[in-house]
Amino acid sequence: MVDFSISGQVFIYILDLFGTMAFAVTGAFKAIEHKFDIVGIILLATITGVAGGTIRDVLMGQFPNSLSDPAYVSITVLSGISLFFLHSHLKKHWNLFLKFDAIGLGVFSIIGATFAYHLVGLNLLAIMLAGILTAVGGGILRDVFVSHVPIVFIKEFYISASFIGILVFYLILYFGGDLYSATILGIILTTALRLVAMKFNWNLPKVKGNSDYAGE
Numbered sequence: 001m002v003d004f005s006i007s008g009q010v011f012i013y014i015l016d017l018f019g020t021m022a023f024a025v026t027g028a029f030k031a032i033e034h035k036f037d038i039v040g041i042i043l044l045a046t047i048t049g050v051a052g053g054t055i056r057d058v059l060m061g062q063f064p065n066s067l068s069d070p071a072y073v074s075i076t077v078l079s080g081i082s083l084f085f086l087h088s089h090l091k092k093h094w095n096l097f098l099k100f101d102a103i104g105l106g107v108f109s110i111i112g113a114t115f116a117y118h119l120v121g122l123n124l125l126a127i128m129l130a131g132i133l134t135a136v137g138g139g140i141l142r143d144v145f146v147s148h149v150p151i152v153f154i155k156e157f158y159i160s161a162s163f164i165g166i167l168v169f170y171l172i173l174y175f176g177g178d179l180y181s182a183t184i185l186g187i188i189l190t191t192a193l194r195l196v197a198m199k200f201n202w203n204l205p206k207v208k209g210n211s212d213y214a215g216e
Contacts, residue, residue: 052108127169127170157193
């Protein structure tokens, strides 16, 4: 087990809750866009906020934080309720959804990486898997529940931003940096890359033309 100060643990915990809130907001936005009722809004906000971390915890043999700590579900429920009442004031600001999604991506990528670092130390594969899974799990389920192709499959500089941020996090620790600095820089870099990619429409190469396998 890697030693980490109490203050550092509190800092990571607060970031994790913030990331949960950020993704819950994106889930609530999507639910409202598709005319869900208030129960549906709360459910999609909760699924989006906690699914990635829950899947990560189960795969890594840990009891999910989202089930053991009521703060996680509480913050998703509050986010869903808040969006239900505030949506009329926010509906013109669709970019807010994308910004919260970018923030959630940055926070969850590195929080997931930190989780793996505490469990197994400097294992790049485990850190990368935990970080990316935490970052995209909730968003994939959010989009599937509203019958959309998940954003991670059509906005290619999404997982790429997560991958780069996690890699920088790992390299800082590998070369002797402290966990606090690695966490902050990783989150800022991942979020910034996603925001810049949206602004300038960065995408990875795609196959051009219609597919012969589409059955058309």
